Amino acid sequence: MQTDNLLRQVSFIKEIDKLKYIQRKTKLFNSDRNENDAEHSWHLAMMTIVLAEHSDKPIDVLKVLKMVLIHDIVEIDAGDIFLYDSVINHTNTDEELIAAKRIFGLLPSEQAEEFIAIWTEFEDGLTDEAKFAKSMDRFEPLLQNSSNNGGTWAEFNVPYEKVYEKKKAIKEGSTSIWNYAENLIDESVKKGILKKSTDQ
Template identity: 70%
Template sequence: MEPSPLLQQIEFIKEVDKLKYILRKTKLFNSDRAENDAEHSWHLALMALILVEHANAELDLLKVLKMLLIHDIVEIDAGDTFIYNTQKSHQNTVEERAAAHRIFGLLPLPQARELIAIWEEFEAGKTPEAQFARAMDRLEPLLQNTSNNGGTWNEFGVNYETVYAKKQVIQHGSATIWNYAEQLLNESVEKGILKK
């Protein structure tokens, strides 16, 4: 006998609690404690809510919030790949796609299909919603690293050119926020917390 939709949803809710145990390389603001994926997702959703007026285009904010709350759920299975990792591609979509189907597949089929489609849209980064969501995803670690005197940039020897290349995604979601981010990067070089 098939479990009821409620029981399927409860199983999903229990499963995604594991996101709280996935540690990221980036540290919390002004801290030496690593952020976990759940904290990261919550923070991005709140950032989008506050910063949406700076988006390049009119957005479906609810869709952006959904993207940000679910975008890293796949890391329960696939793990968090550090954005500056030179050994493994940050775009490990085969592993992540399998994880998306397994984890979202715990839900009733209509919800599973919706969340997989939203996750795929975020990954593709082509719609205004995905571009703004991805801008938030790149902005938060920038703010964290500047608050931590270079944080993971210094810890892992990441230079300005590499950081700049990864952060350029921000401009597709918000030219205004990109101007601010670019200024932060230049100030970080001037302060000596990001090496050219």
């Protein structure tokens, strides 16, 4: 049984290497190179460890780490949907659930069930851990775009109103990080790297 578990776990580990090939729209800090999903997940994990004290509620940091490390694995099958996509809804749960069942299903059943449950908890965004994980997921690209002269906001002509609407989810996990993020958004408008729809 232990050997069978190991074989299944190694199969999963090999499969998730594909995450390194999933390109995101956002670029690395002060760079013109696109970030991949594996880099994004690693960065969110580090942010979680470093910023956990700013959570509005006590959180199980290990659970948040699991969430941010596995939340995008489904994109191996489902692909990365741009947060500001005006055609495809970023909440692509049906297709992503099929992907979650296939990819996490490579693991021994108990682990597979745990990973699917954690992934679902993140997607639902109702627990304190999920709220903080989502705060990290929204905060990282905000920092990237503000370092890249507007980054994807400028590249895809995303207005301030849409950015603000998507980013205010940060507030659900951390008031202090949201205050910082809101100031960064306002500064980006002042610098002209993020434009209000009336200025387009």
